[in-house]
Amino acid sequence: MSIGNSPEDDRPSIEDDRPSIGHSLQQARSDAGLTIDEVSTSTRVRVPIVQAIEQDDFSRCGGDVYARGHIGTLARAVGLDPAPLVAQYDAEHGGRPSPTPAAPLFEAERIRPEPRRPNWTAAMVAAIVAVVGFAAFTLFNGGDEGNRTKHVAEGAAPEKTTPKPPAPPSKPAAPKPDPSESAIAAVPQDKVTVKLSAVDDKSWISAKSANGKLLFDGLLLAGESKTFQDDERLDLILGNAGAIELFVNGKKVEDKFESGQVERLSYSKGDPEAG
Known part of the structure; x- marks a missing residue:
């Protein structure tokens, strides 16, 4: 019984013959006649990140999710199908990442409407009208008592009326703010x-x-x-x-x-x- 490696261990691995992700992207860019600056401009991926990915360094991407997005974007820019490269990345880095749960959010504050202020002008006008009406009612009843003992042939005595003082001009109501279309x-x-x-x-x-x-x-x-x-x-x-x-x-x-x-x-x- 042999303790050494089995014949199967000496077989060449199929995966070893496959070029790395960075090498594939670099070779395709060179074949397309593009510089790193041109790829960065067309994809809006920064130059240091493009250089790092072509060296198979994905630490500058900010995580697996963004590394997969950068690989797909760069592949399309140099004329490659992004799916095989993304699948290769998943196989080499533990599979497709699952989304993390959301953290508590800072929701946008809504502006609360200001409380309505009491209309003191309207209240003052109502009070003045009430006082004038009460005075007129009292004068009318007093004059009527004297007329009960005296009757004039020409007709009834004219009623005495007290003119009402002009009401103070009311202040125009402040225009209401237009409601916002959204928060x-x-x-x-x-x-x-x-x-x-x-x-x-x-x-x-x-x-x-x-x-x-x-x-x-x-x-x-x-x-x-x-x-x-x-x-x-x-x-x-x-x-x-x-x-x-x-x-x-x-x-x-x-x-x-x-x-x-x-x-x-x-x-x-x-x-x-x-x-």
């Missing part, structure tokens, strides 16, 4: 507020506050929305940016993101500007 249209001006909506496809998203606190890291399904808020800045990563509709500080961001594209964005107070 996002009334966001606080001293904070940065971001709303993400998955329109027609799911997307992996990550959101952090200015101090680095993780607000959310998980899957946003089609039809779902998430809203985040911070005093200074929000940092976002969109795994499938083309499926996301983005509102920043009440204003829709009109950037056209492609399906499967990975985006890293930062927003602060005021008009939205992509970081």
